[in-house]
Amino acid sequence: xxxxxxxxxxxxxxxxxxxxxxxxxNSLYPHYVKTTISYAFIISMIPTMMFISSxxxxxxxxxxxxxxxxxxxxxxxxxxxxxxxxxxxxxFVTWSIMEFSMWYMxxxxxxxxxxxxxxxxxxxxxxxxxxxxxFQLFIGWEGVGIMSFLLIxxxxxxxxxxxxxxxxxxxxxxxxxxxxxxxxxxxxNFNAWDFQQIFITQHENLNIPLLGLLLAATGKSAQFGLxxxxxxxxxxxxxxxxxxxxxxxxxxxxxxxxxFYPLMEQNKTMQTLTLCLGAITTLFTAICALTQNDIKKIVxxxxxxxLGLMIVTIGINQPYLAFLHICTHxxxxxxxxxxxxxxxxSLNDEQDIRKMGGLYKPMPFTTTSLIIGSxxxxxxPFLTGFYSKDLIIETANTSYTNAWALLITLIATSLTAAxxxxxxxxxxxxxxxxxxxxxxxxxxxxLINSIKRLLIGSIFAGYLISYNIPPTTIPQMTMxxxxxxxxxxxxxxxxxxxxxxxxAAKNLKFMYPSSLFKFSNLLGYFPIVMHRLPSKMSLTxxxxxxxxxxxxxxxxxxxxxxxxxxxxxxxxxxxxQKGLVKLYFLSFMITxxxxxxxxxxxx
Amino acid sequence: MSMVYINxxxxxxxxxxxxxxxxxxLMSSLLCLEGMMLSLFIMMTVAILNNHLTLAxxxxxxxxxxxxxxxxxxxxxxxxVSNTYGTDYVQNxxxxxx
Numbered sequence: 001x002x003x004x005x006x007x008x009x010x011x012x013x014x015x016x017x018x019x020x021x022x023x024x025x026n027s028l029y030p031h032y033v034k035t036t037i038s039y040a041f042i043i044s045m046i047p048t049m050m051f052i053s054s055x056x057x058x059x060x061x062x063x064x065x066x067x068x069x070x071x072x073x074x075x076x077x078x079x080x081x082x083x084x085x086x087x088x089x090x091x092f093v094t095w096s097i098m099e100f101s102m103w104y105m106x107x108x109x110x111x112x113x114x115x116x117x118x119x120x121x122x123x124x125x126x127x128x129x130x131x132x133x134x135f136q137l138f139i140g141w142e143g144v145g146i147m148s149f150l151l152i153x154x155x156x157x158x159x160x161x162x163x164x165x166x167x168x169x170x171x172x173x174x175x176x177x178x179x180x181x182x183x184x185x186x187x188x189n190f191n192a193w194d195f196q197q198i199f200i201t202q203h204e205n206l207n208i209p210l211l212g213l214l215l216a217a218t219g220k221s222a223q224f225g226l227x228x229x230x231x232x233x234x235x236x237x238x239x240x241x242x243x244x245x246x247x248x249x250x251x252x253x254x255x256x257x258x259x260f261y262p263l264m265e266q267n268k269t270m271q272t273l274t275l276c277l278g279a280i281t282t283l284f285t286a287i288c289a290l291t292q293n294d295i296k297k298i299v300x301x302x303x304x305x306x307l308g309l310m311i312v313t314i315g316i317n318q319p320y321l322a323f324l325h326i327c328t329h330x331x332x333x334x335x336x337x338x339x340x341x342x343x344x345x346s347l348n349d350e351q352d353i354r355k356m357g358g359l360y361k362p363m364p365f366t367t368t369s370l371i372i373g374s375x376x377x378x379x380x381p382f383l384t385g386f387y388s389k390d391l392i393i394e395t396a397n398t399s400y401t402n403a404w405a406l407l408i409t410l411i412a413t414s415l416t417a418a419x420x421x422x423x424x425x426x427x428x429x430x431x432x433x434x435x436x437x438x439x440x441x442x443x444x445x446x447l448i449n450s451i452k453r454l455l456i457g458s459i460f461a462g463y464l465i466s467y468n469i470p471p472t473t474i475p476q477m478t479m480x481x482x483x484x485x486x487x488x489x490x491x492x493x494x495x496x497x498x499x500x501x502x503x504a505a506k507n508l509k510f511m512y513p514s515s516l517f518k519f520s521n522l523l524g525y526f527p528i529v530m531h532r533l534p535s536k537m538s539l540t541x542x543x544x545x546x547x548x549x550x551x552x553x554x555x556x557x558x559x560x561x562x563x564x565x566x567x568x569x570x571x572x573x574x575x576x577q578k579g580l581v582k583l584y585f586l587s588f589m590i591t592x593x594x595x596x597x598x599x600x601x602x603x
Numbered sequence: 604m605s606m607v608y609i610n611x612x613x614x615x616x617x618x619x620x621x622x623x624x625x626x627x628x629l630m631s632s633l634l635c636l637e638g639m640m641l642s643l644f645i646m647m648t649v650a651i652l653n654n655h656l657t658l659a660x661x662x663x664x665x666x667x668x669x670x671x672x673x674x675x676x677x678x679x680x681x682x683x684v685s686n687t688y689g690t691d692y693v694q695n696x697x698x699x700x701x
Contacts, residue, residue, distance in 0.1 A: 581693050585623040585632075 029112045034098040041091035051084045052468050070191055078132035082323055086129050089327045093334045094122050099450040100338050101239035121147035128252055134183050134193040144249045145172045152236040164232035171229040175219015182212030199262045206263050210270045221253030221307045224281045228527040230304050234296040238341030246303050246333035251326045254310045261319035275315025279405035281308030286415035291520040294351050295340045312409055313392050316399050320472040325388035328462050332376040335454040339370040346440045358432035362440040367428050369455050374420035376458045378491050384462035391475055393487035398479045410490050417494030425502045615642040629691040633677045640670040
């Protein structure tokens, strides 16, 4: 069991190590990497099968690294429920993405380096998922952040890509502060960074570390306060978006919260906080997705919205459901990104949906997979998304929870259907709106095979996974029929509404955008305000305090100038003289003389 | 009253007349102000020394200090007026705004 798992992970390391050799310069390197990953996937299925049949978890602790006074750090891998199921899913999706990027990045001269980066990303993600102590998790955490930076800024000649990569790093850093705070708290209060020890010791008030972990998840998984980096990260190539920002990296934050579920079960405050945060994120990003015009940004917002849904699930104390949603979401989101990549590439790098249309006939395979992916996303019964999403909505409906958060989640679910309809309407239906000289071609086997694999996964994986996993928390079995049908009802309502609106407005003139449209299109003004205002304010404040405070204000302005200014203003307001000085003096003297003469008569 | 006192008192009255009746220059009234101060100083010193009132010997010195302060103030006002108008003619003062 355990050696197999380690073999699977070691295989992944090989291409990187060989990167200095002749193999790297070969043009077959991408093919080599892809087959490596497929072998790793198959090998990792074996421990997964063993886990499913026996339910046995394992912890591998092999190398004692260092001991700092009373803290012992070792290289320890934890193969429990979460990591054993996540690793095959991640490897499968990555395999398909590697194959896809062999087609997509075919004309790129640095394709070998691209594959090396993707592989390094995958390795750090594996480290994150299988970490048994917080230190190793932090290594994986930082690793995925750095690889995200390198991959988003892949086309570094483009200024937008560089700012997007920097934005990703900055927002992740803010989350990392929370992570480090949690680590420090655990170190000082529990004297351990191992999960086993943390879960055993009992402590009354766990608010501080859980807040730190929530902040870390907010940063990494783009929840409401720290979300703008995810839509900007679409500046990277489509395979990057498919791998990092749909399936693996952005679920790192959710994964962290899931790992700590024994601590979160007891703390009601944290659950309410996560619930509200997830609900706000879901609704806000779904609103923003409604009026975007770039196909990748719409899918990015859809990812953000689904992440909010996962956080909501953690907030209602269902970590296993959130994990299930992570696994199923990986399939169809990666597929959606790959379909949009195929569309973009065949339309000669056109990403604006207002300039696409009528792709239903020329690209039937992509059309099929796009429709199935969107249906799976919205939770169409018995496709993949249904098994996780519907369970989440049911559990939320029947649990004793915050009614407002629940309502918002339902509205966001219907908006999911709405913007999926929008994508399909603009991209696939209608008359073509693109340049006519594009050669639209889906013939490449790499493309077809990879999308086909994820397509089959999107349809069947939900069923396969949810019926084969060991039993965990029991889902709610009995509920009134209207609650059970809620998710389906709001989704259908969203579909119909969006379809009607799109059809009705198809041939009308484009009107001046209302303020609600502007709010949605500009991402709720959040990035515009938050990127400029705090930094400008802090810089001006520091400049004023450094240069002006002591010199100008205290020495110059407080006593001398203020007194003179005050006197001048007062005198102009009070006096109403006309300045006839000589007259005044003369009258003074005449009065004096007269009084002296008159009063001398007493002698 | 003895002759000395009347003499100095007359000097004071002359300076007062000069302060109150001047033609065009503000500077002349300031000079007369100094004259008033001077005559007061002399009168005070002579009276104290003649009557051997040693306890009040500080009083003239203090009077000098205050005279210096007010001279400075008057001169600064003159400078402000002169900055605005170039001269210190008193007929400029009808439009003087700060």
